[in-house]
Amino acid sequence: MGKFSPNLSTLYQMSEEHVIIIGNGISGITLARHVRKLSSKRITVVSNESNHFFSRTALMYIYMGHMKFEHTKPYEDWFWDKNKIELVNGKVIAVNTNHKCVILENSDELKYDKLVIATGSKPNKFGWPGENLKGVQGLYHLQDLESLEKTAQNNEVCKRAVIIGGGLIGIELAEMLTSRNIPVTFLVRETSFWNHVLPLQESEMLNNHIANNNIDLRLGANLKEIKGGENGSVKSIVIKETDEEIPCNLVGLTAGVSPNVAFIESTDIETNKGVLVSRFLETNIPDVFAIGDCAELRNSKEGRSNIEAMWHTGRIMGETLAQTICGQKVEYEPGHWFNSAKFLKIEYQTYGWVSAVPIGTHQHFQWKNPNEDKCITLEYNKDTLEFIGINTFGIRMRHDIFDTWLTEKRDVNYVIHNLPKANFDPEFYQRYENDILAKYNKQLSTLNT
Amino acid sequence: MKDSTEISLSLARPDGTLSSKLKVALTLGCVGLLLLVLALFNIGLSSQGGLLIVAISLISIGVFLYANGLYINKQDGIKNNGVWFKSISSRGTIGWVTGVVLTTFYVVLYFYPKLLGLGIDGQPNSGLVALFDPLSSLLNGNDASQWFVYGTLYTLAILLFGYKFILKYRGNRYQQFRTFSVMLFQLGFAFLIPEFMARLNSNSFTIPSYDLKNMWPLSYDYFDQYSVDEFIQAGNIGLALLIFGVLSIFVISPILTYKYGKRWYCSWVCGCGGLAETAGDSFRQLSSKKLSSWKVERWLVHIVLVFSILMTTAVVGTYLGDDATAYWLTRKVFLIFVAAVLTLVFTLTMVFKRQELGKDARYGAIGFFVVILSLFALYTFGGSSDLLFISSGTLRSAYGFYIGSIFSGVIGTGFYPILGNRVWCRYGCPMAAVLGFQQRLFSKFRITTNGGQCISCGNCSTYCEMGIDVRAYAQKGENIVRSSCVGCGVCAAVCPRGVLKLENGSLEGRINSRDILLGNNMDVTKFAENKSE
Ligand SMILES: Cc1cc2nc3c(=O)[nH]c(=O)nc-3n(C[C@H](O)[C@H](O)[C@H](O)COP(=O)(O)OP(=O)(O)OC[C@H]3O[C@@H](n4cnc5c(N)ncnc54)[C@H](O)[C@@H]3O)c2cc1C
Numbered sequence: 001m002g003k004f005s006p007n008l009s010t011l012y013q014m015s016e017e018h019v020i021i022i023g024n025g026i027s028g029i030t031l032a033r034h035v036r037k038l039s040s041k042r043i044t045v046v047s048n049e050s051n052h053f054f055s056r057t058a059l060m061y062i063y064m065g066h067m068k069f070e071h072t073k074p075y076e077d078w079f080w081d082k083n084k085i086e087l088v089n090g091k092v093i094a095v096n097t098n099h100k101c102v103i104l105e106n107s108d109e110l111k112y113d114k115l116v117i118a119t120g121s122k123p124n125k126f127g128w129p130g131e132n133l134k135g136v137q138g139l140y141h142l143q144d145l146e147s148l149e150k151t152a153q154n155n156e157v158c159k160r161a162v163i164i165g166g167g168l169i170g171i172e173l174a175e176m177l178t179s180r181n182i183p184v185t186f187l188v189r190e191t192s193f194w195n196h197v198l199p200l201q202e203s204e205m206l207n208n209h210i211a212n213n214n215i216d217l218r219l220g221a222n223l224k225e226i227k228g229g230e231n232g233s234v235k236s237i238v239i240k241e242t243d244e245e246i247p248c249n250l251v252g253l254t255a256g257v258s259p260n261v262a263f264i265e266s267t268d269i270e271t272n273k274g275v276l277v278s279r280f281l282e283t284n285i286p287d288v289f290a291i292g293d294c295a296e297l298r299n300s301k302e303g304r305s306n307i308e309a310m311w312h313t314g315r316i317m318g319e320t321l322a323q324t325i326c327g328q329k330v331e332y333e334p335g336h337w338f339n340s341a342k343f344l345k346i347e348y349q350t351y352g353w354v355s356a357v358p359i360g361t362h363q364h365f366q367w368k369n370p371n372e373d374k375c376i377t378l379e380y381n382k383d384t385l386e387f388i389g390i391n392t393f394g395i396r397m398r399h400d401i402f403d404t405w406l407t408e409k410r411d412v413n414y415v416i417h418n419l420p421k422a423n424f425d426p427e428f429y430q431r432y433e434n435d436i437l438a439k440y441n442k443q444l445s446t447l448n449t
Numbered sequence: 450m451k452d453s454t455e456i457s458l459s460l461a462r463p464d465g466t467l468s469s470k471l472k473v474a475l476t477l478g479c480v481g482l483l484l485l486v487l488a489l490f491n492i493g494l495s496s497q498g499g500l501l502i503v504a505i506s507l508i509s510i511g512v513f514l515y516a517n518g519l520y521i522n523k524q525d526g527i528k529n530n531g532v533w534f535k536s537i538s539s540r541g542t543i544g545w546v547t548g549v550v551l552t553t554f555y556v557v558l559y560f561y562p563k564l565l566g567l568g569i570d571g572q573p574n575s576g577l578v579a580l581f582d583p584l585s586s587l588l589n590g591n592d593a594s595q596w597f598v599y600g601t602l603y604t605l606a607i608l609l610f611g612y613k614f615i616l617k618y619r620g621n622r623y624q625q626f627r628t629f630s631v632m633l634f635q636l637g638f639a640f641l642i643p644e645f646m647a648r649l650n651s652n653s654f655t656i657p658s659y660d661l662k663n664m665w666p667l668s669y670d671y672f673d674q675y676s677v678d679e680f681i682q683a684g685n686i687g688l689a690l691l692i693f694g695v696l697s698i699f700v701i702s703p704i705l706t707y708k709y710g711k712r713w714y715c716s717w718v719c720g721c722g723g724l725a726e727t728a729g730d731s732f733r734q735l736s737s738k739k740l741s742s743w744k745v746e747r748w749l750v751h752i753v754l755v756f757s758i759l760m761t762t763a764v765v766g767t768y769l770g771d772d773a774t775a776y777w778l779t780r781k782v783f784l785i786f787v788a789a790v791l792t793l794v795f796t797l798t799m800v801f802k803r804q805e806l807g808k809d810a811r812y813g814a815i816g817f818f819v820v821i822l823s824l825f826a827l828y829t830f831g832g833s834s835d836l837l838f839i840s841s842g843t844l845r846s847a848y849g850f851y852i853g854s855i856f857s858g859v860i861g862t863g864f865y866p867i868l869g870n871r872v873w874c875r876y877g878c879p880m881a882a883v884l885g886f887q888q889r890l891f892s893k894f895r896i897t898t899n900g901g902q903c904i905s906c907g908n909c910s911t912y913c914e915m916g917i918d919v920r921a922y923a924q925k926g927e928n929i930v931r932s933s934c935v936g937c938g939v940c941a942a943v944c945p946r947g948v949l950k951l952e953n954g955s956l957e958g959r960i961n962s963r964d965i966l967l968g969n970n971m972d973v974t975k976f977a978e979n980k981s982e
């Protein structure tokens with residue numbers, strides 16, 4: 001008889017829906033945690049990267065020796081068992097939406113009731129000659145860090161590294177390599193660092209800061225080709241504009257990321273760059289959803305992009321979809337934009353929207369400390385004075401205060417006068433609000449006369 | 450099941466070679482230490498004063514140059530590169546050797562001071578202790594004791610490594626100010642002033658040499674008979690000091706803790722904290738962040754607190770009389786008074802803070818009743834000074850041995866390179882338990898989390914010396930209100946996204962658990978609050 005009388009807990013689990021999540025990054029894991037909070041559904045998370053969720057954003061700190069891999073895991077290993085979240089280490093190679101199952105590389109099949117694709121991104125490659133040589137790599141997965149450990153263990157193995165692409169990951173890679181005294185050449189396509197996102201004042205401050213950290217920053221420089229040596233390893237790169245050849249042992253490709261959805265393309269789940277989803281994060285196939293870096297909204301909220309490869313976006317999508325999966329259908333509704341980053345030593349936070357160059361009725365108010373790497377830019381509407389957003393470098397500010405001000409549609413006057421309330425720097429730090437206010441008043445009076 | 454990558458990544462070692470500047474500095478410091486070791490074997494003692502000056506100068510110059518070599522030409526910012534690659538700071542061979550050496554030193558210091566050269570029974574000092582005789586007589590007029598040697602080296606360590614810390618945290622005034630503060634308190638209050646006080650003593654006037662910032666229950670001998678006698682014999686000044694001591698723990702400290710959290714003591718004033726924050730700074734990342742460690746911590750530290758309260762009560766009981774006509778404060782009055790105060794605290798907590806305590810309330814209740822029962826036993830059966838048939842003298846010496854020496858000294862400091870720099874503060878200090886209790890329930894202090902900005906990187910948790918999993922709160926957008934937090938502020942410093950801020954705010958909304966972080970405006974009308982985590 002025994003064989004036919006499953007114990008109670010299996011029975012119970014069998015009667016529950018099975019939610020399969022592909023990807024154990026922030027989006028997949030947030031979803032799993034919230035589904036668990038809201039229900040007793042069976043949850044399985046599949047990933048081929050690591051057994052347990054770790055923080056991708058902390059990869060750089062492992063290489064720099066600030067942390068070990070274990071420190072980047074936000075939950076202890078017993079957490080998953082305790083919360084009945086099943087973890088499968090494997091790679092999904094196909095999805096059969098008719099039979100509602102996913103197929104793993106080792107040919108295991110897992111049946112789902114609800115499927116969530118949360119497979120994140122992969123580093124961009126643009127078909128550069130030599131981009132598949134040994135020693136050419138991106139920085140995204142844990143495995144990238146492992147190969148970096150080999151190629152760039154120290155400055156004897158790696159005499160020089162060249163980084164292609166001046167974004168947030170590029171600057172992190174530059175900082176990492178510099179921490180091991182590896183000389184870095186940093187090719188940036190733009191004429192000033194990140195100037196398609198940042199106003200000139202800030203972008204130029206970063207140019208200087210990068211150069212001051214002994215990084216050979218090449219602005220307005222594109223990659224022409226990567227040359228290989230005899231054993232298939234990279235030997236040098238050539239810059240398109242000048243034909244200059246730079247010998248190197250490592251080439252870091254950090255020219256952006258794109259959704260990691262290759263294995264979906266053979267299925268009837270619709271994709272463009274990413275997996276196409278509605279505002280409810282549903283794909284074209286019932287019971288199949290996508291969240292995080294790999295999801296592409298068919299029509300995003302005004303002012304937001306369809307793909308946002310960001311930690312917070314993944315988290316918010318996970319929180320949202322958990323509601324829908326647990327029976328309360330809600331729309332993905334991100335609040336006011338916010339983000340933060342660190343450029344070597346300079347911290348950056350942003351709340352609301354600040355464009356590189358204000359257009360239409362929008363205008364910038366800017367302040368910069370003459371001696372230190374600290375500056376802010378406020379964007380506002382010059383007709384209504386409505387506050388649109390703020391970039392702050394070297395001064396920490398409060399998320400909740402700005403979120404409230406944006407919701408209340410405060411004007412720029414109010415924001416400047418109440419800036420002390422938003423300060424989030426540690427105690428005893430020098431304060432700059434008076435200085436900022438003085439500059440603002442001065443600018444105002446010159447405007448009025 | 451280990452993650453495979455965990456193993457391969459931990460194998461990586463970048464070249465660990467030191468620059469020549471650092472090598473010179475290290476050599477100088479080691480030669481200085483070597484001179485002290487030689488003195489231990491009575492080598493080179495012919496000119497004590499000279500040798501001491503040379504040894505201390507070499508050590509100081511060594512640390513000074515080393516700190517400069519590390520940090521002086523660097524920009525502001527976090528300097529944790531390679532922490533987990535260095536043997537000393539990642540429980541490598543050098544770390545373990547240092548741990549063993551330190552532990553041995555403490556065992557000798559506490560239990561075999563003769564080995565350090567302490568002259569017993571009127572014999573003159575020799576060895577290391579004798580080396581410090583000239584300095585001791587300069588300061589207090591007497592020959593050195595092993596405690597003088599220890600005190601000097603301790604103060605030196607706080608000053609030198611404090612300098613290093615201040616350089617390391619250039620650009621962070623909170624870190625600099627509090628380090629400067631512990632350096633000052635150690636040098637002035639713990640080291641110089643007590644020595645000078647001892648110097649004031651004459652036949653007609655004695656004053657106990659006394660560190661004003663010391664407080665019961667950390668200074669567990671504060672209310673010992675000999676200590677109280679000393680105060681009382683010193684006349685008005687002594688009495689004032691005694692009253693100050695009582696006020697510090699019962700009035701001044703609660704007020705300061707209410708306003709600023711326990712950090713005002715633990716990371717601005719305290720000598721144990723001072724050493725941990727300066728000389729121990731390189732080891733902060735070694736503290737365990739496991740939930741299981743937290744459980745151990747809470748049991749241990751509160752058991753020590755209960756032990757110290759009972760011990761002190763019993764000890765004070767021994768020298769209070771039974772005759773109410775002789776002096777109003779009899780043993781029984783005292784016991785009733787202690788029981789009443791504890792009951793008051795317990796009742797108020799249960800009435801007003803039960804919700805906040807949650808499950809802990811049960812443990813608190815158990816602890817409280819153990820204490821009350823013991824006091825009751827002391828009251829009824831204690832014609833002598835027994836507490837359940839154990840004499841208060843035995844209690845007192847057991848406390849001094851196990852807690853005062855083994856826990857706070859040998860383990861607390863000797864194990865820095867193994868268990869992190871706040872082992873004592875976290876698992877053993879009764880003072881930390883008292884202040885922490887208040888910080889958790891009745892203080893304006895908290896670490897505020899900045900909305901939804903956390904990226905779960907883990908720097909904050911890794912560098913928390915008290916083993917608090919700061920990230921667990923930050924990634925939920927929840928403020929950190931923990932009894933163990935000493936407010937060192939390093940989590941806020943190392944956070945790369947500006948997520949944490951130590952502040953004193955209103956009690957309202959101090960604890961702000963939320964399930965959906967800031968940045969998500971989804972419309973959930975009936976969001977179920979079901980915490981299974
Ligand atoms: C170095 C670095 C620094 C960053 N810093 C920041 C920052 O400061 N702030 C910020 O907002 N964002 C940052 N980001 C971006 C942020 O990390 C990503 O947006 C976020 O991790 C995406 O989460 P996700 O859950 O969508 O996907 P991922 O974290 O990529 O998780 C997807 C998982 O799915 C697995 N997977 C993919 N395909 C399959 C398959 N077929 N079968 C099984 N498993 C599969 C992947 O291996 C991966 O483990 C950073 C990214 C990097 C690389």
Ligand code: SF4
Nearest residue numbers: 903906907909923944
């Ligand atoms: S609070 Fe800061 S340091 Fe801590 S995990 Fe979050 S981002 Fe990292």
